[in-house]
Amino acid sequence: MLEIKNLHAKVDSFEILKGVDLEVNAGEVHSIMGPNASGKSTLAQVLTGRETYKVTAGEILYEGKNLLDMTPEVRACEGVFMAFQYPVEIPGVGSAYFLKAALNAIRKHHGIEEIDAMDFLALAKEKMKLLNIDEKLLNRSINEGFSGGEKKRNEIFQMAILEPKLCIMDETDSGLDIDAMKVVAKGVNALRSPERAIIIITHYQRLLKYIVPDFVHVLVDGRIVKSGGKDLALELEDKGYAWVEEEAVKSK
Amino acid sequence: MVMTEVKENYLERFEQFRKVVAKNGQGWLCPTRQAAMERFSELGFPTPRDEDWRFTSVAPIARTPFQLPQDGRVELTSQEIEPFTFPGLACSQIVLINGRYSPELSSLRPLPKGVKVASLAQVLMGDRDSLEVHLARYADYQNDAFTALNTAFMDDGVFVHIPKGTVLQDPIHLLYLTTPIGDPTIIHPRNLIVAEEDCEATLVESHASLRDGVYFSNGVTEVVVGENSILTHYMIERESQEAFNVSTLRIEQGRNTNFTSHSVLLGGALVRNNIHPVLAGEGSTLLINCLYMGTGKQHLDNYMKVEHASPHCDSRQLYKGILAGKSRGVFHGRIVVHKDAQKTDAKQSNKNLLLDEGQIDSKPQLEIYADDVKCTHGATTGQLDENGIFYLRSRGIDEESARAILLYAFAGESLQRMEVEPIRKHLESLVSEWISQRKLLENSK
Ligand SMILES: Nc1ncnc2c1ncn2[C@@H]1O[C@H](COP(=O)(O)OP(=O)(O)OP(=O)(O)O)[C@@H](O)[C@H]1O
Ligand SMILES: [Mg+2]
Numbered sequence: 001m002l003e004i005k006n007l008h009a010k011v012d013s014f015e016i017l018k019g020v021d022l023e024v025n026a027g028e029v030h031s032i033m034g035p036n037a038s039g040k041s042t043l044a045q046v047l048t049g050r051e052t053y054k055v056t057a058g059e060i061l062y063e064g065k066n067l068l069d070m071t072p073e074v075r076a077c078e079g080v081f082m083a084f085q086y087p088v089e090i091p092g093v094g095s096a097y098f099l100k101a102a103l104n105a106i107r108k109h110h111g112i113e114e115i116d117a118m119d120f121l122a123l124a125k126e127k128m129k130l131l132n133i134d135e136k137l138l139n140r141s142i143n144e145g146f147s148g149g150e151k152k153r154n155e156i157f158q159m160a161i162l163e164p165k166l167c168i169m170d171e172t173d174s175g176l177d178i179d180a181m182k183v184v185a186k187g188v189n190a191l192r193s194p195e196r197a198i199i200i201i202t203h204y205q206r207l208l209k210y211i212v213p214d215f216v217h218v219l220v221d222g223r224i225v226k227s228g229g230k231d232l233a234l235e236l237e238d239k240g241y242a243w244v245e246e247e248a249v250k251s252k
Numbered sequence: 253m254v255m256t257e258v259k260e261n262y263l264e265r266f267e268q269f270r271k272v273v274a275k276n277g278q279g280w281l282c283p284t285r286q287a288a289m290e291r292f293s294e295l296g297f298p299t300p301r302d303e304d305w306r307f308t309s310v311a312p313i314a315r316t317p318f319q320l321p322q323d324g325r326v327e328l329t330s331q332e333i334e335p336f337t338f339p340g341l342a343c344s345q346i347v348l349i350n351g352r353y354s355p356e357l358s359s360l361r362p363l364p365k366g367v368k369v370a371s372l373a374q375v376l377m378g379d380r381d382s383l384e385v386h387l388a389r390y391a392d393y394q395n396d397a398f399t400a401l402n403t404a405f406m407d408d409g410v411f412v413h414i415p416k417g418t419v420l421q422d423p424i425h426l427l428y429l430t431t432p433i434g435d436p437t438i439i440h441p442r443n444l445i446v447a448e449e450d451c452e453a454t455l456v457e458s459h460a461s462l463r464d465g466v467y468f469s470n471g472v473t474e475v476v477v478g479e480n481s482i483l484t485h486y487m488i489e490r491e492s493q494e495a496f497n498v499s500t501l502r503i504e505q506g507r508n509t510n511f512t513s514h515s516v517l518l519g520g521a522l523v524r525n526n527i528h529p530v531l532a533g534e535g536s537t538l539l540i541n542c543l544y545m546g547t548g549k550q551h552l553d554n555y556m557k558v559e560h561a562s563p564h565c566d567s568r569q570l571y572k573g574i575l576a577g578k579s580r581g582v583f584h585g586r587i588v589v590h591k592d593a594q595k596t597d598a599k600q601s602n603k604n605l606l607l608d609e610g611q612i613d614s615k616p617q618l619e620i621y622a623d624d625v626k627c628t629h630g631a632t633t634g635q636l637d638e639n640g641i642f643y644l645r646s647r648g649i650d651e652e653s654a655r656a657i658l659l660y661a662f663a664g665e666s667l668q669r670m671e672v673e674p675i676r677k678h679l680e681s682l683v684s685e686w687i688s689q690r691k692l693l694e695n696s697k
Binding site: 075076081098103 | 637639640642643644645646647648649650651653654657658660661662664665
């Protein structure tokens with residue numbers, strides 16, 4: 001589904017990604033871990049098309065197509081979704097209005113007729129229940145005044161409504177209490193399917209107890225320096241990142 | 253034309269005009285007109301050296317030899333004025349074409365006993381007593397050249413008198429339509445709204461053009477809010493991009509009154525929207541809510557002077573602007589707190605969004621002569637939030653729509669404060685139209 005080859009990206013003249021290689025197939029769950037400032041969010045933003053990050057080398061193929069040629073909205077319509085590490089507050093734009101507009105933009109892209117207000121509301125209510133989200137949030141402006149946990153759950157709620165094929169979660173677990181995390185995991189696991197791939201960016205093993213990954217990758221200084229199975233996450237939690245970094249330096 | 257010639261032009265016209273109105277049973281007003289004309293001739297048009305006009309040059313107005321409108325009638329059908337009315341709103345509507353009251357196009361709803369809604373021209377001729385106590389008593393023709401000019405030449409407009417204890421359910425719509433023909437003309441709309449004690453009413457002033465062309469509308473509205481009364485005024489500017497408009501709203505608030513002024517400025521080449529409330533009685537509240545949206549080469553100037561002249565009054569002034577194309581916006585917000593106006597609570601905010609090459613000059617000004625007061629002001633100017641745009645796009649919404657959604661959200665905050673639903677709905681559609689018609693990709697080259 002996703003093939004990242006030798007990806008280099010920079011902000012201004014500051015190189016952040018220095019040759020990332022990653023392959024993700026439909027049905028798989030990948031976790032990307034790594035120290036602060038190693039480039040995890042940058043990778044997620046490049047995948048979704050944020051223009052501040054300039055790709056200087058390498059390529060990304062998504063379902064065989066050149067992802068870098070697509071605008072952020074086309075990527076979204078084609079099924080790429082990122083749950084933001086820091087969801088944006090947008091005063092004056094109602095959550096329900098926004099999400100219905102997004103869903104209809106995606107449906108239109110696929111030639112499906114628009115969902116009407118009644119059906120949308122029914123769908124939204126069902127997903128909010130699944131994610132334990134207060135229905136009142138739908139009437140409020142996007143993320144405005146939401147608590148940290150509400151913002152994170154709201155991202156997963158959007159994911160549940162839009163049903164993307166490639167779900168990227170950037171530190172969705174940080175700031176969630178254990179109950180909220182279980183709810184988020186339930187929501188994500190409900191989305192797991194053979195057609196869908198999930199990339200979980202996290203610092204902690206605790207979310208991975210509930211959403212068990214098939215692969216764990218370690219991103220250090222703009223490169224994936226180690227990959228392994230779910231046990232790698234445990235090992236990282238135990239020993240930190242230093243030994244991986246050392247290993248990486250030695251193998252150079 | 254040099255300045256002296258400009259003045260000559262107005263002085264000459266005034267001589268002719270005065271002879272006509274003197275014979276019209278309006279002799280009683282002649283000394284006021286004369287005094288105003290003299291003041292105008294002393295003051296002349298303001299220049300950018302004048303502190304209150306620092307950011308606005310009225311040279312295009314000053315150098316145009318405007319004519320007073322001819323008396324010829326303009327035939328219009330009610331279909332032609334329909335786009336300027338509010339669908340679904342039951343209201344009394346006074347239509348003025350080229351500054352003149354049109355009885356055929358106007359329609360009054362049944363009014364409560366004692367309420368008077370009439371053409372000012374008619375009242376000027378026949379009912380000196382109703383006018384004399386208030387007319388030209390508030391709007392300052394001594395220091396404001398445009399008010400002086402209006403006071404000298406005032407001719408028609410709307411007079412509303414609401415007797416004690418009256419609640420007007422239906423708004424009154426003052427619809428000023430101009431259809432420029434031939435040489436540039438100047439009109440002097442003059443409205444006087446008097447509400448006695450314990451009244452409630454909503455007045456809507458619309459200014460629109462029936463076709464493109466240069467003209468100058470120099471209007472003055474005086475509003476007297478009697479004790480315990482609640483009044484709302486809407487100003488809707490949607491004239492052609494060739495029109496000049498200076499509008500002065502002067503409000504005199506009595507004790508325990510509540511006054512709301514909403515303005516939406518969308519049209520005009522050069523617009524100056526003066527709002528000057530005087531909180532003359534204790535315990536009153538005031539809200540000024542203004543949205544201005546410029547494109548092309550429009551110049552939209554908002555000047556407000558809120559005078560807190562009594563204790564325990566609250567005022568809020570909320571101005572928002574979107575300046576696109578090469579348009580320029582001005583916000584000059586003065587709050588004057590007089591010596592005795594203790595416990596004043598005044599808050600002012602001005603927020604601007606600049607698109608393309610739009611510009612804003614924002615100048616808050618607090619003059620406080622009392623010691624126990626709360627006065628705050630804040631101004632922000634910026635572009636559309638790129639993080640917000642990216643967030644919307646990352647969910648599948650195309651860039652142009654994302655920008656439109658954010659622009660609408662910005663303007664919507666002002667519109668949401670407007671309580672009369674059919675008016676708000678109509679303005680919402682005008683704002684949406686404005687947004688969809690301008691180029692939204694100003695930031696992507
Ligand atoms: N827009 C930007 N402008 C300047 N520097 C940036 C920008 N975005 C990221 N960086 C820098 O790039 C580096 C990588 O940032 P990134 O957000 O990708 O790290 P991360 O791995 O997600 O870290 P964390 O675990 O703290 O979330 C950091 O040093 C960061 O300061
Ligand atoms: Mg990050």
